[in-house]
Structure formats: structure tokens, C-alpha cells
């Protein structure tokens with residue numbers, strides 16, 4: 001297929017692009033580099049520097065390359081910032097998203113895979129979370145992603161757009177070439193590894209009095225390559241239908257303290273911790289049920305073991321001590 005990846009210079013987009021190319025898909029990356037890195041774009045891909053709101057550049061990208069499907073990963077994704085600046089999040093994650101699907105409609109492109117998020121569920125009443133559970137986001141980030149999902153539903157009804165909305169839990173790990181480099185970094189595993197290298201003094205633990213096995217929050221981590229493989233599977237349904245899928249590893253998840261212990265073991269380094277008070281809106285446990293995508297698409301995670309996930313992130317960091325270096 002000829003696939004356009006919006007946000008393909010970002011963390012997950014870089015690995016999705018790499019996996020698409022490995023599978024022989026012609027892949028065009030579309031990114032404004034506001035958060036992404038030029039060096040994170042696989043050399044085999046064509047790169048177009050452009051913003052989702054730049055209709056002319058977007059239209060040319062879709063038509064010049066005869067794009068058949070879009071994987072839409074471009075977004076703002078800092079939960080805390082979204083609470084302070086909801087306008088920024090609705091503008092980029094919802095309005096710019098509409099611009100994309102309207103331009104796709106103009107150009108006759110009718111297939112979309114969308115990076116949605118577990119934040120669409122808010123603070124769920126039960127675990128593991130299934131796609132049929134209520135969606136009640138507790139921050140503008142999750143709300144802006146859910147609003148776009150709702151738009152996709154109505155665009156399907158009226159215009160026949162077929163979409164797969166993938167609600168990711170915590171993406172983690174790296175491929176050999178591409179890894180995680182956000183600024184600011186808010187994700188646990190890269191923060192823990194930064195503490196291992198001495199780039200930061202310690203890791204903050206936000207609350208150790210949750211009703212969990214060691215008092216710290218439990219989360220579901222999914223290797224970025226497993227995530228990328230799920231996107232490619234999802235492309236296959238779009239000839240016929242649309243769907244919403246959760247993507248996590250399931251199981252019992254891992255507590256914050258367990259992640260830190262695994263990182264100590266993998267790196268062989270000391271990692272200092274500091275317990276501070278809970279963050280508002282942090283549920284005790286967030287675990288995905290990925291049964292639907294397993295049954296319908298035959299996807300299952302290959303890197304379920306947290307040690308493999310942390311090891312891949314550590315290997316990437318060792319190979320790229322200054323990150324992408326621009």
C-alpha cells in the first residue's frame with residue numbers, strides 16, 4: 001500500500017514507519033517537526049515537512065503520492081499541559097484532525113488508522129478495560145482524542161470513511177534504530193533510564209499509598225514494535241469496515257516500583273527514587289483488555305516481558321547517548 005504517516009518523525013511514528021517499510025509498503029512521513037526529529041525518519045521513507053493545517057501541502061502529499069491509507073499519529077500528548085491549555089489540544093488533536101479527514105475526503109482517500117489513547121476511558125470502574133466500557137475522559141487530551149473518534153464515526157456514516165481507532169496504553173521500548181525522545185519527557189521508562197545514566201538525580205514516585213500490591217500505580221506497557229505491528233494489521237480491515245481496538249499487554253501490568261526494579265536489573269546501575277504526593281486524576285490501575293484485536297486480527301504482543309521492553313530502550317539509549325542530536 002501507499003501509506004502516509006502523520007507524526008512519523010515522532011517516537012511511535014518512527015517505528016510504525018520502519019515496520020511499514022520492512023513490510024514493503026511505500027511510506028510517506030508528514031510531520032511539522034514541532035516535536036519530532038528529522039533523524040527519526042527512516043531513510044527509506046519520503047519525508048514531507050508540513051503541518052496538518054497546511055491544506056495545500058497536505059493535499060499535494062496525498063495526491064502526488066497516490067496515497068491509499070493514512071496512519072494519523074500527529075498530536076499533542078502531554079496530559080498536564082492539556083489541563084492548562086485545552087485550546088492548544090482541541091486545535092491540534094481535533095480541529096487539525098478534521099482538516100486531515102476533510103482533505104482526505106477531497107482527495108478520495110478513504111482509509112485511516114488513528115492513534116487514540118487509554119485516556120479516553122478516564123478513571124474506569126473495572127479492570128481490564130474493554131472497548132465497550134464507558135469513555136469519560138478526565139483531561140482535555142483524552143477528550144480531544146475522543147472527540148475526534150466521534151467525528152470518525154459520523155464521517156463513516158455519511159462519507160464511507162473506514163477507520164481503525166487504536167486506543168494505546170503506555171508505549172515503551174525501542175527498535176534498534178528508533179527510540180523515545182520527548183521534550184519534556186513525562187514517561188516512566190525513559191525517566192528511569194535517565195536516572196540510571198545520571199542525566200537526572202532520581203525518579204519521582206507519585207504516591208505509594210494506592211490499593212495495589214506495593215502501593216504504587218499499576219500500568220500496562222506495550223512494546224513500540226508490537227504497537228507498530230498492530231497498525232499494519234489494522235490497515236487490512238479498512239477495505240471492509242471500521243473498528244476500535246485497545247492495545248496493551250494486559251496481564252497484571254507492572255507497578256512503578258516494579259518498573260524501577262527491572263530497570264536496576266537491566267542496567268546494573270543505582271536508580272534513586274523520591275516519593276512525592278499523588279497526581280490528581282491518576283487512577284490506581286490501568287490495564288487493557290486486548291482480547292478484541294487478538295480475536296479479530298490475530299495480533300498478540302511478542303515483547304510482553306517488561307525486561308525485554310526496558311532492555312530495548314536501554315540499548316537504544318546506549319547507542320544514542322545524545323539522542324537524535326539535532
Ligand SMILES: NC(=O)c1ccc[n+]([C@@H]2O[C@H](COP(=O)([O-])OP(=O)(O)OC[C@H]3O[C@@H](n4cnc5c(N)ncnc54)[C@H](O)[C@@H]3O)[C@@H](O)[C@H]2O)c1
Pocket residue numbers: 006007008009010011012013030031032033034035036037050051052053072073074075076077092096115116117118167168169170171172182
Ligand atoms: N507515547 C505513548 O505512550 C502514547 C500513548 C497513547 C497514545 N499516544 C498517541 O500516539 C501518537 C504518537 O505519540 P508519540 O509518543 O510518538 O508522540 P510524539 O510527540 O513523539 O510524536 C508526535 C509527532 O507529531 C508531530 N505533530 C504534532 N502536531 C502536528 C501537526 N499539526 N502537523 C504535523 N505534525 C505534527 C510532532 O512533530 C511529532 O513528531 C500521538 O497521537 C499520541 O497521542 C501515545
